[in-house]
Amino acid sequence: MFNVIDHKAGFNVDFIIKKESEYRKHEFSRQIRESISDFDVWIVSPRDLVIDWIQQYQSDKQTNDIQNLLSISTIDMNYIKFMV
Numbered sequence: 001m002f003n004v005i006d007h008k009a010g011f012n013v014d015f016i017i018k019k020e021s022e023y024r025k026h027e028f029s030r031q032i033r034e035s036i037s038d039f040d041v042w043i044v045s046p047r048d049l050v051i052d053w054i055q056q057y058q059s060d061k062q063t064n065d066i067q068n069l070l071s072i073s074t075i076d077m078n079y080i081k082f083m084v
């Protein structure tokens with residue numbers, strides 16, 4: 001994984017290189033296509049992002065980010081609980 005940061009605009013983009021585990025294959029199969037500033041990007045689903053962050057816990061900011069994602073009403077909490 002690596003990230004690119006645009007300090008002027010305040011954007012941070014994390015790039016995740018797909019590993020060959022079964023979970024990663026499923027995670028990448030659930031990616032979501034979004035248009036940002038006239039170009040298409042593929043993003044990880046919120047539930048997979050929460051699982052990744054919980055497993056790689058590093059900071060208070062991540063805790064806040066996880067809490068924000070968990071507040072999404074459509075997030076699949078049963079799946080997250082099962083995977084963590």
